[in-house]
Amino acid sequence: MPKRVDPTERRTLIADALMRVAAERGLEAVSLRHVAAEAGATTGLVQHYFGTKDEMMLFALEVVSGHTEARIGAAVTALGPSPAPRDLVRAMVTQMLPLDDARRADGKVALAFFAYAATRPEVAEVQRRGSLGLRDFFATLMPYAAATTLLALVEGLGLYLLSGTYTVEDGLRVLDEYLDSVFSPAAGRP
Amino acid sequence: MPKRVDPTERRTLIADALMRVAAERGLEAVSLRHVAAEAGATTGLVQHYFGTKDEMMLFALEVVSGHTEARIGAAVTALGPSPAPRDLVRAMVTQMLPLDDARRADGKVALAFFAYAATRPEVAEVQRRGSLGLRDFFATLMPYAAATTLLALVEGLGLYLLSGTYTVEDGLRVLDEYLDSVFSPAAGRP
DNA sequence: TCCGCGTCAATACGACCGCAATGTGAAAGC
DNA sequence: GCTTTCACATTGCGGTCGTATTGACGCGGA
Numbered sequence A, B: 001m002p003k004r005v006d007p008t009e010r011r012t013l014i015a016d017a018l019m020r021v022a023a024e025r026g027l028e029a030v031s032l033r034h035v036a037a038e039a040g041a042t043t044g045l046v047q048h049y050f051g052t053k054d055e056m057m058l059f060a061l062e063v064v065s066g067h068t069e070a071r072i073g074a075a076v077t078a079l080g081p082s083p084a085p086r087d088l089v090r091a092m093v094t095q096m097l098p099l100d101d102a103r104r105a106d107g108k109v110a111l112a113f114f115a116y117a118a119t120r121p122e123v124a125e126v127q128r129r130g131s132l133g134l135r136d137f138f139a140t141l142m143p144y145a146a147a148t149t150l151l152a153l154v155e156g157l158g159l160y161l162l163s164g165t166y167t168v169e170d171g172l173r174v175l176d177e178y179l180d181s182v183f184s185p186a187a188g189r190p
Numbered sequence C: 001t002c003c004g005c006g007t008c009a010a011t012a013c014g015a016c017c018g019c020a021a022t023g024t025g026a027a028a029g030c
Numbered sequence D: 001g002c003t004t005t006c007a008c009a010t011t012g013c014g015g016t017c018g019t020a021t022t023g024a025c026g027c028g029g030a
Helices: A008-027 A032-038 A043-049 A055-077 A083-092 A101-117 A121-138 A143-162 A168-183 B005-024 B030-038 B043-049 B052-076 B086-094 B102-118 B121-138 B146-160 B167-184
Strands: none
Touching: A008 A032, A008 A055, A008 A101, A032 A055, A032 A168, A043 B121, A055 A083, A055 A101, A055 A121, A055 B121, A083 A121, A083 A143, A083 A168, A101 A121, A101 A143, A101 B102, A121 B102, A143 A168, A143 B146, A143 B167, A168 B102, A168 B146, B005 B030, B005 B043, B005 B052, B005 B102, B030 B043, B052 B086, B052 B102, B052 B121, B086 B121, B086 B167, B102 B121, B102 B167, B121 B146, B146 B167
16 A cells, blocks of 8 residues: 555645635635645645536635634633633624634634525525524523524624624624623623 | 717626626625626626726625615615614614525625635725714613624624524514613613 | 717736646655 | 545636727707
């Protein structure tokens, strides 16, 4: 047998390059050549690990959601055991907001994929499942309607933060106010 | 002078074709050839009225925002004079949601442009100005923080409605609940 | 009348695209 | 040591892209 290589390692290496290209120049700049160049490889390598471009895109989408899920998981464990519901929810949705460069890059790619999904039903299905899973989890911590609202609110905040329309302070203030309205029992009313 | 033609009429004709292509096949399928074919014209005509592709895209973006603004204006005048603030706001944001085919198509294009803007600062600036203008107007009808929240919420709802993640009923329920929380004086509390 | 210009069509060009085919090099098994 | 097989590199094909160029056609002004 010849030299053996971990295929998923190579695939994530390529997907990382893809996301760098997508974050810097947009998803429409993602081509086999550009991704290969960004990865310091040739198009042949990319072709070897992804039979077609669509395969590559789909894998990259999974990597992006993997990033956010990993961040969410880390933030949750950092909270220690049995945190207050409000803290838990806040820690989770905070990881979905573009608050630093890493999350900004992921957010850009995620947004690009959202538009990409508008004409690819199978991609849309992946996103749909992820969002609804999150919504259902939130619904165990707060009323169903509030969970639905929260998710939409966070998505919209992410958009406006990404485009620079809202400042980070505004975004966090909006988020905290909404969490207050859900989790605190109509505070400050005599 | 030779044959004269209304240039803006031709330009909107082309832009309409562009939006049809974008709504059906995604913004990445928007090319001079495709747009020209959809408009029943040649690429030469498109080039004649838009020196470059970017000019065409920018004009189309203005047309999309024009659509929503027109819908908003119509909905507002349909409300008659001096409507209740809640009704006014609801009528306006409802026009930003993809609740029928026309608004769905516009929403798809708007989403595509949002992603497009992520790598084009001058496009992002156009969108930013529009959103902040709307936010400031809403801020004359409700608290500033609530206006900020509402806009983000509507944007997120639009996304989830577009992707089919939320149903129209869910979306409208979320919207109405939020409007209740803003406009009704902590109802149902003795 | 005919000239000039606005309007549009036709075509060509160079760049880039996804993808397939083919070649090369090295390590594992015999 | 030869062969096999995986891991990549190279190259080329057919197509589409944005754009520039060029020309035809029609009509208002001289």
